[in-house]
Amino acid sequence: MPNQENAVTDYAQQILQQVRKAVVGKDAVLLWVLAAILARGHILLEDIPGVGKTTMALAFSKVLDLQWNRVQFTPDVLPSDVTGYSVPDKDGGMRYQPGAVICNLFLADELNRATSRTQSALLEAMEEGQVTVDGISHPLPRPFTVIATQNPTGAAGTSLLPDSQMDRFMVRLSLGYPSLKDEAAMVLTRQGANPLQALTALMTREDLVRIQDHVEKTYLSESVVQYIVGLISATRVNDNILRGASPRATLSVTAMAKAVACLRGRDFVTPGDVKEVFTHTVAHRLLLSPRAEAQGKQPESILQEILAVTPTPKLR
Numbered sequence: 048m049p050n051q052e053n054a055v056t057d058y059a060q061q062i063l064q065q066v067r068k069a070v071v072g073k074d075a076v077l078l079w080v081l082a083a084i085l086a087r088g089h090i091l092l093e094d095i096p097g098v099g100k101t102t103m104a105l106a107f108s109k110v111l112d113l114q115w116n117r118v119q120f121t122p123d124v125l126p127s128d129v130t131g132y133s134v135p136d137k138d139g140g141m142r143y144q145p146g147a148v149i150c151n152l153f154l155a156d157e158l159n160r161a162t163s164r165t166q167s168a169l170l171e172a173m174e175e176g177q178v179t180v181d182g183i184s185h186p187l188p189r190p191f192t193v194i195a196t197q198n199p200t201g202a203a204g205t206s207l208l209p210d211s212q213m214d215r216f217m218v219r220l221s222l223g224y225p226s227l228k229d230e231a232a233m234v235l236t237r238q239g240a241n242p243l244q245a246l247t248a249l250m251t252r253e254d255l256v257r258i259q260d261h262v263e264k265t266y267l268s269e270s271v272v273q274y275i276v277g278l279i280s281a282t283r284v285n286d287n288i289l290r291g292a293s294p295r296a297t298l299s300v301t302a303m304a305k306a307v308a309c310l311r312g313r314d315f316v317t318p319g320d321v322k323e324v325f326t327h328t329v330a331h332r333l334l335l336s337p338r339a340e341a342q343g344k345q346p347e348s349i350l351q352e353i354l355a356v357t358p359t360p361k362l363r
Contacts, residue, residue: 055085055258055309061249062110069106069242070099072229076220079327080107080194082310084255085262086302088217089173089193091331096157096198098222104154104194105243111255112248113151113190120161126168130178131185143185148172151188151252155195159208166212169193173215190255210334217299218324219331265305266315270360274318275300278325281353287339288349292329300328318359326350 063077070077080103083090092100101117108115118124131146147153148169158166171177173193177184195216197208213219225233236242250258275297283291301316303324308316330346339349 056312065110066106082306086306091216091219092196100196108152109246115152116147116150117154129168158195159197289336290334
């Protein structure tokens with residue numbers, strides 16, 4: 048990868064330009080997804096069916112040259128379908144048969160339609176980059192990202208994701224309905240061919256790992272670290288929040304802020320980067336108090352209040 052500090056920005060512009068051929072009018076969401084991938088995070092897409100969640104995931108897999116697997120989650124999907132299982136071999140031993148999660152990009156479609164046991168099969172893979180079957184650990188390839196989709200809570204046939212799993216998603220995003228103009232453009236782009244077929248890989252998996260390593264080394268000053276910790280700590284003492292953000296959330300905010308800084312062409316994180324990623328990275332991890340829920344408050348608005356009252360450090 049070139050040494051210039053704008054190299055990540057150049058790569059990002061090319062990647063997003065390709066993905067936009069298949070996903071029309073969702074530039075802001077595409078940028079967040081790319082930032083999470085660069086930060087080695089996992090993405091939860093919460094939306095109604097049919098707005099392009101799967102198309103977006105497949106577009107990124109093609110442009111980034113990622114080996115991908117997809118599981119359509121239903122109540123009859125078993126944990127072994129995800130993690131793999133052991134089968135007898137001809138020598139009398141046991142041979143590991145890889146599950147669907149052994150790939151670079153795992154698309155967990157409608158994850159909240161699966162049973163809790165099957166949902167939990169992803170926990171080790173998302174946190175430790177490995178799966179354990181019959182006491183033997185099997186590492187996942189690098190890079191590795193989970194893009195999970197879920198229908199809104201209360202939709203037919205769904206169940207809530209475990210709190211421990213929600214905490215493992217770096218960001219929660221929503222595409223929403225397209226505008227009339229974008230929906231018309233989507234129809235026109237699909238006349239005669241699927242736009243996914245026109246996408247080309249812009250880098251190898253090794254290139255992506257090098258970019259991720261570069262992002263991870265982005266400079267973080269002590270004042271910015273204290274700012275992140277202060278924001279997370281504020282979620283734990285807020286009267287509207289029954290359970291605040293975990294230390295894993297602190298690491299996620301840090302990683303996302305580094306990715307955004309690199310996408311902006313900088314080799315250091317500013318408080319503005321932290322503010323930009325804070326809500327998307329933390330909102331889905333919070334449990335509101337019964338009083339806040341009764342008042343109709345949303346996690347996003349509470350986090351914005353925390354941002355407004357927390358002093359912003361000045362970089363020296």
